[in-house]
Amino acid sequence: MILDPTKPPPDPLAAVTHRDPYRYYRELARQQPFHRDAMLMLWVAAGPAEVAAVLSHPACRVRPPGQPVPPPLAQSPAGTLFARLIRMNDGQRHAPLKAVLQRQLATLDGDDVRAAASASARLLPVTDDHAATANRWASALPVIAIARLLGFTATDDDVTASRIAAQIGSFAAAMSPLAGPAEINAGIDAAASLQTLPLRADTPWAKALCAEARAAGVDDDAIAANLLGLMVQGCEATAGLIGNTLLWLAGDAAGAEDPSTTVAKVLRSDPPIHNTRRFMAEDALVCGVPLRRGDGILVLLAAAAASELEVENVSANTPTLAKRGERAGTFGHGAHRCPGDAVAAALAEASVSALLARGIEPAALARAYRYRPSLNARIPHFL
Ligand code: HEM
Numbered sequence: 001m002i003l004d005p006t007k008p009p010p011d012p013l014a015a016v017t018h019r020d021p022y023r024y025y026r027e028l029a030r031q032q033p034f035h036r037d038a039m040l041m042l043w044v045a046a047g048p049a050e051v052a053a054v055l056s057h058p059a060c061r062v063r064p065p066g067q068p069v070p071p072p073l074a075q076s077p078a079g080t081l082f083a084r085l086i087r088m089n090d091g092q093r094h095a096p097l098k099a100v101l102q103r104q105l106a107t108l109d110g111d112d113v114r115a116a117a118s119a120s121a122r123l124l125p126v127t128d129d130h131a132a133t134a135n136r137w138a139s140a141l142p143v144i145a146i147a148r149l150l151g152f153t154a155t156d157d158d159v160t161a162s163r164i165a166a167q168i169g170s171f172a173a174a175m176s177p178l179a180g181p182a183e184i185n186a187g188i189d190a191a192a193s194l195q196t197l198p199l200r201a202d203t204p205w206a207k208a209l210c211a212e213a214r215a216a217g218v219d220d221d222a223i224a225a226n227l228l229g230l231m232v233q234g235c236e237a238t239a240g241l242i243g244n245t246l247l248w249l250a251g252d253a254a255g256a257e258d259p260s261t262t263v264a265k266v267l268r269s270d271p272p273i274h275n276t277r278r279f280m281a282e283d284a285l286v287c288g289v290p291l292r293r294g295d296g297i298l299v300l301l302a303a304a305a306a307s308e309l310e311v312e313n314v315s316a317n318t319p320t321l322a323k324r325g326e327r328a329g330t331f332g333h334g335a336h337r338c339p340g341d342a343v344a345a346a347l348a349e350a351s352v353s354a355l356l357a358r359g360i361e362p363a364a365l366a367r368a369y370r371y372r373p374s375l376n377a378r379i380p381h382f383l
Pocket residue numbers: 062086087088098101105146229230231233234235237238241272273276277330331332333335336337338339340341343344345
């Protein structure tokens with residue numbers, strides 16, 4: 001759907017791909033911090049305190065009760081993969097692996113991540129079509145770089161790398177509520193193929209991760225699924241961060257900054273993930289409102305962040321939002337908060353730098369773009 005950029009978005013889902021949704025978000029956070037959207041049939045948390053409260057409420061879970069896997073993916077290889085991901089589960093069974101992933105991702109050195117992205121960039125062609133090049137790089141480069149860090153075969157040659165990046169993208173797309181039958185079938189095929197990928201885990205970091213997970217009693221299927229999960233998680237969100245950074249660079253006065261400053265600003269001011277969802281596991285009071293088992297809550301991370309920026313009158317030059325656990329921004333909050341925040345920022349910095357070094361001009365890209373259809377991720381598609 002093409003939205004009129006001069007009018008506010010009609011609802012919080014449309015805001016994700018609206019040209020300038022931040023005023024709308026700030027008003028929503030101020031005027032309706034926790035409310036029922038009758039059209040969407042969802043509760044909506046928009047205020048910073050409400051967003052944080054939902055994301056730390058024990059009855060608010062990542063999946064609806066009795067539905068661990070989205071029905072279109074159930075009984076398929078994609079469903080099997082989905083059901084093993086820590087991102088898609090609550091509860092004690094996944095706690096040991098979650099702790100290992102959090103610890104290990106925190107030990108990754110930013111320079112090593114940037115080096116993996118720069119090395120992976122050599123596998124991706126730059127064509128005369130700079131828009132297509134930027135789109136392809138934004139989607140594929142973070143995935144290939146994470147695969148390289150993990151020791152997957154993806155980085156052996158450009159054909160394998162591109163195929164694996166495309167399969168991760170297909171699986172991620174199949175999880176979207178917007179996925180149609182073709183996308184779902186492609187995601188199922190991709191998941192089947194991804195689960196046969198040989199995992200060499202031959203980098204020191206990947207070896208340490210696997211050894212720690214096994215020592216914590218985690219089985220190999222769960223480890224392999226969640227290593228693929230790192231690529232899946234990194235895929236669309238980091239593509240959005242790269243694209244939004246390129247758009248930011250196209251704006252005035254930003255060109256001379258170092259990439260990490262720009263990426264930090266974009267994470268605060270035009271973030272790639274705008275919302276997530278929670279579902280009530282039981283009847284409970286949430287933000288003072290009695291909710292029923294099964295109720296869905298749309299959690300507007302971007303509204304909370306935009307409102308905090310305004311309320312605190314924090315200068316966009318102060319990169320505090322990305323700091324772990326401080327508040328509910330684009331990386332979430334509470335038990336499922338993104339453990340890949342620093343990795344994502346380093347990947348985006350390196351990817352943008354590599355594109356600029358190859359002559360891609362942000363101002364030219366910004367002349368024609370739209371956002372990829374999505375209900376939660378803001379990912380520019382350059383035309
Ligand atoms: C700009 C890029 C990224 C953004 C904005 C982002 C955002 C998020 C958000 C909002 C969540 C929480 C979802 C929820 O609570 O419902 C999340 C979870 C997660 N992210 Fe990221 N992410 C990014 C990149 C990455 C990367 C590069 C990795 C891996 C290296 C990663 C790994 C994960 C994992 C494993 C989870 C699940 C955590 C759990 O459930 O305990 N993310 N991410």
